[in-house]
Each structure stands twice: as structure tokens, then as C-alpha cells.
Amino acid sequence: MIGGSVSKWTMSYFAMGIAWLFAAEALMIAGFGYPGADVAAPETLVLVHVVAIGWLSMCICGALLQFVPVLVGKALVSEAGALPVLGLLTAGLIALLLGFLALGGRLPPWLWLLPVGTTLLVAGFGLFAANIVMTMWRARPLAAAARFVLVGLAALGATAALGTSFAWALAGYGGSGLNAVLDAGIPLHAIAGLGGWLTLTAMGVSYRLLAMFMMSPDVDIRRSRTTLLVGAATLGLAVAGGLAAIAMRAGLDLVFVLTAVCGVATAALYGRDVVDLYRKRKRRTLELNTSMAVYALTSLAASVVLGLALAVRGSFAADIGAFVFLLGFGWLSGLVLAKLYKIVAFLTWLETYGPVMGRVPTPRVQDLVVEPRATKWFAAYFASVWLATALLFAGQAPAFRVAAFGMMVATAGIVQELLRTRMLADVTTNARLPQGAKLPRLLHS
């Protein structure tokens, strides 16, 4: 395959993801969920799933629909599946959130909404994963980045399976087995989702995107394979080891210690690989997406250091909310926002100027954006996230809401830049729409 097509619905996934990010920030400003409520309270579950599924998973799925063909050099098995998946994920998430609200007594006790929600989510993620896996199957042998995505999808499967068992147990349809998993297995679900699906996939995609955008040589295959093996071992240890410990009615402490050791090793190996990418880049001047990725990577490193410090101090369980917040908003959301800034500009360029290239002069991708203006919003975003993390550690719930407001303002600024890019608002009038070029549609391609 030479030159894949522009994914029709990737922009719709991004738009939906951003809508959920605003929803999450609004909830935090309103004091809904942690730290106003307990970390395991239904309100916190609402917040966590809005971020993990609505914002992060939606954007990562949208990006993979466009990016997997680039990774493997084969067209997707099914382009048509993207829209039904978007619908299933959205409907499933809404049902799940309503189920959590019912669990917390904010709605009548319609706990059947929980299994309905997870069934829809499993259908959506299952269709999505089948599409990606079948595409990769046709493209063997796989590049290193694609293998990360595969392991990420395996982690998504584990996350969904655990989440489904919780939903059935909470709705009262689980036997003693599912109830035992519910009692002790929530950390396994969180590790598989946050550490496996979201983090390993983001790591794999970042290898390729960073190499492409900085013109760095790809990471040595043996090195990235080691990183992936340790990452996969972390995941296997957490999920399989954790479930075995639950089945044997043993404590999970040993599993968590081993998972933490392997998790830190994975982060360290990934850090070594990424430093190499930056060090060996041919393009000395960093674009905004790669310079802001540094802040996301710094957040990942800070999360690891904080996690270790909390474990040594013996307060990991007490401060787990702040730890997860930094991972979710500093590392994952920071990286996704930085890459959205580039991907939206690139796809918009392809849609607008690709069809007329060769006939008339065309602007560059960088002519669609104004980086100095966007830099301020990104700086405000990361500063707000780091401040909010510090306030969570300090137990300052009211001040945390102010920092969350800062995050929302910064996010709105970044989104405004994305909209301007999409509308070609910053392209000079002469170059904006040459003969034959059409303004792209805002929400799909």
C-alpha cells in the first residue's frame, strides 16, 4: 500500500474526546468526585471513567484509526466500522456513568445500567480491536511501535473483562467468584487500563510520532523490544498474578510490589529510548508538539518518582488520587493534547491541499498554526496540572478546584487553536484556498 487514506471519522473521535475532557474539568471545578469525595466513591468513578474512556480512550482510538495504517503500511480492514464504534463507546459510557450515579443514590437504583454500559463498551472496543488486530495480522512482521499497540489492546481486553465482572457483581448478578474479584480486583482494573492500555499504547505511538516529527532514527529494535517485554510482563504480573492471588485468597501485596518494580523498570527503559530519540534528532529546532511532549514525559517521570516516594513513606494508598491525577492529566492528557495539535494540522493540510498539490503552490503544515500563541495555553495547562497535583497532595480541595478552573481555561485556549487550524484561520489569504481546494469540515473528514 502506498499512501493510506485520511480516516473519515478520526476528527469526530477527537471532538467527542475533547467534549468529555471539558465535562471532566467541569466536574472537578464543581467539586464532584475526588478530592471532594472518597477515591472509591461512585462520584469519583464517574470522573475517572469520563477521563479514561471519554477523553483518553476516545482520542487514542481516533488516532489509531489514522495511524495504524501508517505504522504497518496496510489499509484498515474496515473503514466503515469507525462510526458504529464511536456510537457504541459513547452510548456505553453514558449508560455506565448513569449506573454509577444510581450506585451513589443520585438516581433511582437502576443498577442494571452498569452491565448494559459495559456490554456496549465491550462491543465498541471489541469491534475496534478486531479491526486493528486483523489489519496488523495482514501486515506481519510488525514494527516495534505496532507491537506496543497490540499489547495495549490486550490490556484493554483485560481492563474490559475486569470492568464487566465488577458491573455484573455491583448489579447483583455476580456469584461469589465475581464478588471476590470486585472486593479486591479494582487496582488490577486500574493498572490494566491506565498502565497497560493507555500508557503502553501511548508509548508505542510516541516512538513513531517523535521519530517522524523530529526526523530521528528509529529506536533500536532490541531496545524497544526490551521495553515492551518488561511492560508486557508488568501487565501480565498485575492481572494474572493478581487474579491468581484473589483465587487463592492470598494477599495482593507481593503482586503490587513486583508490579511496581517492573512498572518503574518499564518507565526507565522507555525514558532511555525517548531521550535517545531527542538526542539523535536531525531537526534541531523542536516544534510545539515535540517540545510540549517533553512536559508530558517529565510528568511521567515525576509520577514514577512520586509513586516511589509515597511507597517508601507508606502513604501510597492515602495519596493514590494525586498520583493517578498526575499520570492521567500530566502524562497521558499532556501527550494527547500535544499530539492533537500536530495531528489536527497535518490531517487538515492533507484534506485541503493534498488534492491540489502539483497544480498550485501550497502552504506548509506549519503555516496552519501559530505556535507562539498556542505555547502560552500549553504552558498554562501544564502549570495548572502540576499545581493541582501539589494541592491534592496538600489536601487543599477548595484550591484544587481553582487549579482545575485554570486547566479548563487552558484547555479552551488549546481547543480554540485547534479550531483555528481546522478553519485555516491563520493561513495567509493568498495561500488559504487555492483554486480547487475546499475548506475541510469541522468534525469529520
Next chain:
Amino acid sequence: MTPDVAQIRDALRVVIDPELGVNIVDLGFIYDIAVAEGDVRITMTATNKGCPASGFLKEGVARSASQVDGVRSVDVVMTFEPTWDPSMISADARASLGFASVH
């Protein structure tokens, strides 16, 4: 009038790599141009096989070459052998891109 290779090469400069913002001739994407009568055969590459930009680059090359006077047909062959690398970029383009020295 039969076009020559230099005319075709000049015409291709309207096609840019959108990411680097430099024309594909100076980037070293054009491996070969053969002209026989009015029939043109261009062998080219791109940075990434599966990227949607690669398809647009190929089409852009065909379009721009076909606009040269005397061109009767254009055949564009995309190849990834040898693999493109930054050492193929012209010295001037490298300097304008602020590239590190290529080893």
C-alpha cells in the same frame, strides 16, 4: 517539442513535503527522471510508505510533470528502495531546515 529532464525537475519543485515545507526535489525524493519523446517516467520515494501524504505526493508529481509543455504521458513509480534518509537532502535545504549535520 520534447521536454528535457531539467524542465521536468523544475516543474516538480511545486510539490512540497507538507511537514518539512521544502520541495521534493531538494529533499532528494526524486530518484530518477527518464524522458522518451513525450513520455515521462519518474521514480520517487517518500518518508513513510503508509502515510496519506505519500499518495498525495505521488499524485502531485504526476500533475506537475504533466503540465510541462510537450509531455504526453507521465508514469510515476513510488519505491522505498533505497530507503530515503536525511543525507539525501541538498545542502542548501538542510541549512534552511536547521538540520543537524548528517552522519
